[in-house]
Amino acid sequence: MQDSLKSSSYQQLEQKSKYTNMFLRWFLYFILILFASYFIFPLYVMVVTSLKTMEEIRQGTLLSWPSGLNLDSWAVAWGGRGYGAGDTFLRPYFWNSIKMVVPAVFFSTFIGAMAGYVLTKWRFKGDKWVFLFLLFGCFIPYQAILLPMARTLGALGISNSVVGLVLVHTVYGIPFTTLFFRNFYVSIPTELVKAARIDGAGFFKIFFKILLPISAPIIVVTIIWQFTQIWNDFLFGSTFSFGEAAPIQVALNNMVLSSTSVKEYNVDMASAIIAGIPTLIVYVLAGKYFIRGLTSGAVKG
Amino acid sequence: MLKWLEKNLPKIVMAPAVGLIGWFVYGFVLWTLYISFTNSKILPKYELWGFGQYEKLWASRKWLISVDNLLVFTALFLIFCIVIGIILAIFLDQKIRAEGVLRTIYLYPMALSFIVTGTAWKWILNPTLGIQKMFIDWGFENFTFDWLVNREMAIYTIVIAGVWQSAGFVMALFLAGLRSVEDEIIKAAKIDGAGLFTVYWRILLPMMRPVFFTSFVILVHISIKSYDLIVALTQGGPGISTTMPALYMTQTAFHKSQVGLSAASAMMMFMAVAAVIIPYLYSELRRENAR
Numbered sequence: 220m221q222d223s224l225k226s227s228s229y230q231q232l233e234q235k236s237k238y239t240n241m242f243l244r245w246f247l248y249f250i251l252i253l254f255a256s257y258f259i260f261p262l263y264v265m266v267v268t269s270l271k272t273m274e275e276i277r278q279g280t281l282l283s284w285p286s287g288l289n290l291d292s293w294a295v296a297w298g299g300r301g302y303g304a305g306d307t308f309l310r311p312y313f314w315n316s317i318k319m320v321v322p323a324v325f326f327s328t329f330i331g332a333m334a335g336y337v338l339t340k341w342r343f344k345g346d347k348w349v350f351l352f353l354l355f356g357c358f359i360p361y362q363a364i365l366l367p368m369a370r371t372l373g374a375l376g377i378s379n380s381v382v383g384l385v386l387v388h389t390v391y392g393i394p395f396t397t398l399f400f401r402n403f404y405v406s407i408p409t410e411l412v413k414a415a416r417i418d419g420a421g422f423f424k425i426f427f428k429i430l431l432p433i434s435a436p437i438i439v440v441t442i443i444w445q446f447t448q449i450w451n452d453f454l455f456g457s458t459f460s461f462g463e464a465a466p467i468q469v470a471l472n473n474m475v476l477s478s479t480s481v482k483e484y485n486v487d488m489a490s491a492i493i494a495g496i497p498t499l500i501v502y503v504l505a506g507k508y509f510i511r512g513l514t515s516g517a518v519k520g
Numbered sequence: 521m522l523k524w525l526e527k528n529l530p531k532i533v534m535a536p537a538v539g540l541i542g543w544f545v546y547g548f549v550l551w552t553l554y555i556s557f558t559n560s561k562i563l564p565k566y567e568l569w570g571f572g573q574y575e576k577l578w579a580s581r582k583w584l585i586s587v588d589n590l591l592v593f594t595a596l597f598l599i600f601c602i603v604i605g606i607i608l609a610i611f612l613d614q615k616i617r618a619e620g621v622l623r624t625i626y627l628y629p630m631a632l633s634f635i636v637t638g639t640a641w642k643w644i645l646n647p648t649l650g651i652q653k654m655f656i657d658w659g660f661e662n663f664t665f666d667w668l669v670n671r672e673m674a675i676y677t678i679v680i681a682g683v684w685q686s687a688g689f690v691m692a693l694f695l696a697g698l699r700s701v702e703d704e705i706i707k708a709a710k711i712d713g714a715g716l717f718t719v720y721w722r723i724l725l726p727m728m729r730p731v732f733f734t735s736f737v738i739l740v741h742i743s744i745k746s747y748d749l750i751v752a753l754t755q756g757g758p759g760i761s762t763t764m765p766a767l768y769m770t771q772t773a774f775h776k777s778q779v780g781l782s783a784a785s786a787m788m789m790f791m792a793v794a795a796v797i798i799p800y801l802y803s804e805l806r807r808e809n810a811r
Contacts (some may be wrong), residue, residue, distance in 0.1 A: 250613050250663045253606070261640040262628070268643065268664040280654040281644060334537040342531035351801065353537060356545045360745050362786040364548040364771040366555065366779060370564075390544045393537050419688055422529045424757065451633030453748040458770065468635045474753060475639050484643050495636040502631035510692055513630065 236379050269293060276484055287440070292485035296474075296493055298304040311463065312470035318381050319466055322386035326446045330389070331396020331441065332434070336426055339404040340412045344443060350401060356394030365458055372459055379460050387459060388449045395448075396441050399476065402515060403437035404430065437509070442510035443505055446499050467494045533600060537641040542543045548789065557784035564779055573784035582760050583785065587674050593764065594743040600683040601739055602732070605690025610720055612691070613698050623695075626688035634685065638752025641681040642668070656705045672763040674754055678762060681728070681749060686742060690735050730807075744792055765789050 268276065269292055270285035299308035339352050368387065370379065377383035407430070415425050456466040465473070471494040475487050502509050525532075559569040579584050606624055611620055612811060622734075629637060644650050645668040655663035668675035710717050747766035750756060756763035763771075765785060773782035 247611055247614060247616070251616065251622055253610060255622055258625050258629065258688065260639065261644060261684070264644055265640045276649060276677050280651060293741070330537050330540075331720070337530045337534045343531065346687050347805075349534070349538060351805065353541050354801065355797070356541050358548065358741060358793060359545060360766070360786070360789045360793050362766055363552050363746075363790040365770065366564075366773055366783060367548040367551040368544070390540050393541060394545075394740075397537060420525075422533070437727070445633060451635075453633065453635050453751070454766075454770075457751075457776065461793065468633050468748075471639065472635050475752070484649065486642065487639060491636045491639040495632045498631045498633070499628065502628060503624070506627075510627065510632065510793065513689060514692055514696055 222486065248401050261443040264494055265488045269296075269485055269492060273483060273485060292483070293493070295483075295486050296489040304490075307383070307470070307474050309467060309470055309474070309490055311390065312465055313493070315381055315464060316467040319384045319388065320446055320449050323385045323392065324442055325451050326385070326389040327392030327396050327445055328437070328438065328441050329472075330393055331418065332400045333426075334393070334397040335400025335404050336430060338401050339407075340409060340425070341422070351395050357398065360393070361454055362407045365454075369459065378464070379464050381460075381464055383459055384430050384455060384466065385465075386450065387455050388445075390447050394447070395444060399437055399441045399444070400434075402436070406500075407433070412432070416458075436511075439508045440512045440515070443508050444500055446501060447509070450498050470494075521711045529566060534634045539658060542568070552786050552790075554769055555780060556787045558780050560623065560780035560783070562777040562779065571806045573780045574741055574788075575807070576781055577784045577788070583765075583768055585760055586765045588763060590744065590746075590764050593679060593746065594740060596676075596679045597686070597743050598680050598736065598739050600679070600691045601687045602735055604687040605735065606694055606709075608687070608691040609694035623692075626691050628688070628694070630689050632685075634748035635752045637681060637685055638749050642678070642685075642753050645677050645680075667755065669756050671757055674758060678746075678749060678753055681753060682746070685749075688741065690739070691736055694728060695730050697728050701727060712750045733803075737796055740796050741793060744789060744796075 264281050267283070267285050268287050269280075270287075271279070272286075272289060272291070275283075275286060295308065297308060297310055297313075298305040323325065334353065339345050355413075372378040372383045372386075375383075375386075377386065411429060412425055415429055420428065452466070453468045453472065456469040456474070460466065460469065472489050474490050554566075554571055555564050557568050557570065558565050559567070561571060577765065612622060639743045645665070647664075647666040647669060648652075650665075652663060652665040655665070658711055667677045702726060705723065706719055714722070745766055746764055747770070750762060750764055750767050754762045756767050766789065768787065769782050772778045776782075
């Protein structure tokens, strides 16, 4: 009797904790989905707004669904309206950004790979200080170098040009790329390199034959990081270029700010998506590497 | 000769990186520092002038507003990013279905530029057609949400957009931190009768101290450098109510052509960042040496 009472109250208790658990579970999902909607909300609004006509925008709300797949504002954002003066559109600036990103990513990645290789596999006296010396460059506020940079680009005759921006982005990317490669190569056993050296392999042979073939993951991380940073840059772009040489973020900002008679939000949103889509695609396709770059750019070692 | 070349090849390969950073980072910062002690206007002058620019800077109402805004923004940005980031990380750590999808959603803003997201938020927050209209159309006739054009409140719109952009990043840092804790520790605590709440509050979160530290440093660093977001969202307006140091610096340098004054403001920013970063690098390095 006593026993059965005990067990039934236990069952009750277990039942109860099952309900609380279920409740907690639902609460958990509720909060997670609530935050997910906060994060997805602006993207949703951007996409639906870009598909609406201005008439629809005035009549509906932010969330209302567009009446159809109306790509007019995308066409205007990308290619303009086809009349001469004052018709700004993104196509030429998109190509400026491509022309800027590709060489800048290549050079900064290559220099960083070499630096990381030397700092870990060909160690010399004071190499730790050299690393710290480079690392500090990750953190400086670029305001402290804008003025002399503007003068230097002018002196070199490459101010307001894509070439100038390539130089700027290459230089200020080096601290990050070095950090990535250094932290990757530090985890690769030095015995591998030592053995190769005994066999008579030289500096470059060791790099290209031994390290490079296993460097694919860190190369991907570095390229994604540099691509995202450079594509999204606004400070350097807006300070060192204007008019025809501007990269896409600067052009987007000018387009949105240009005070024509009527504000066309649908075109603005289409432009913003066009300026954001390359990095967004990279993020969706290679999210794992993107996150690795983010977190190892922050938490080293 | 060849022998020498071979021996010094690593250093030669290292030279471009060191040279470029030495010149373009350290050299340039020193130049800016020097100019901040001169009376340079449109063109740099090289006679020393003392601390005049710094006196002018700290007497400027616009600069004081910038610093004030930066403090308000940094405090709120830090609190919201870290609280939201931790909540999301802990919740995602509960063997959630579709974790990958949720994580992707929380983090995608980090892949977009501040100009893109600023443009989107500017449209969402604009009083005539944005959120305010949405609520009025839903029947809340007296609903007002005009922060974007309100001098007192505009700075908070920058917080909203900034937190939206960066909270996912803190989530990723903490999730990685939580996942690196060994299961044994959690199991042992549970056997000792600790509930899930106690496990997190008493054991896991205190273990995350380095992650807190890292998030703090990175977020402060982002907030001192905030520039793009303000340009895209408010341009420092209405009036000068949302201006911040980075914006002040570029405006003084390139629109007002006060080179000396802008150099002084740049050096103030530099010192603020250095005050946060140098202890961080020092502790990171010590941790690495300890291993």
